[in-house]
Amino acid sequence: GENVEQHPSTLSVQEGDSAVIKCTYSDSASNYFPWYKQELGKRPQLIIDIRSNVGEKKDQRIAVTLNKTAKHFSLHITETQPEDSAVYFCAARPFGDGGSQGNLIFGKGTKLSVKP
Amino acid sequence: EPEVTQTPSHQVTQMGQEVILRCVPISNHLYFYWYRQILGQKVEFLVSFYNNEISEKSEIFDDQFSVERPDGSNFTLKIRSTKLEDSAMYFCASSGLSEQFFGPGTRLTVL
Secondary structure (H helix, E strand, O other), rough: OOEEEEEEOOEEEEEEOOOEEEEEEEOOOEEEEEEEOOOOOOOOOOEEEEEEOOOOEOOOOOEEEEEOOOOOOEEEOOOOOHHHHHEEEEEEEEEEEEOOOOOEEEEEEEEEEEOO | OOEEEEEOOOEOOOOOOOOEEEOOOOOOOOOOEEEOOOOOEEEEEEEEOOEEEEEEEOOOOOOOOOEEEEOOEEEEEEEEEOOOHEEEEEEEEEEEEOOEEEEEOOOEEEE
């Protein structure tokens, strides 16, 4: 089955710096890759997603890149702010027709700390 | 903005007891999911549900687990005989044709 690896497990940056979190997946049939932000004790919330027919997607300070050949995708946060501090999870959807109806396989998470 | 809701927020039970976790998905969604997250670990898929039947389930979702959509709004997860290792946060999620929206979770503590 699908396996998602995520690195690093913790990341500390200064406010205003960029943060990059990387994930790899094993199932070449996976076609949907969302990123979730989880604040302490809260629900995971989608911050950005990308489908396998797209190489890059950007939403303000957040961007995601996908390399299907290498089977890896990355989250980039620019101009980090203290409120970006949270645990970030990448995920992959193992199969399906390009929508988001299938189950998600999550990475182990990255705890991002943004120091003022 | 519509949200997935879950009750209770925290459930404490004795080992061997049955528990039912309840979820109200977003009203026009058709796909429903249960995930669990052991403290400090990643979110793990349990089961997905569509058209009144299970569409996928993981190895975690064994015979002790069951899901049901008893009416038009609720989606429940039943654990028949709880074990200590079932202690976790259980998230319900629902989706339409786009992203999966997660509920706030039920923290299950098995003593």
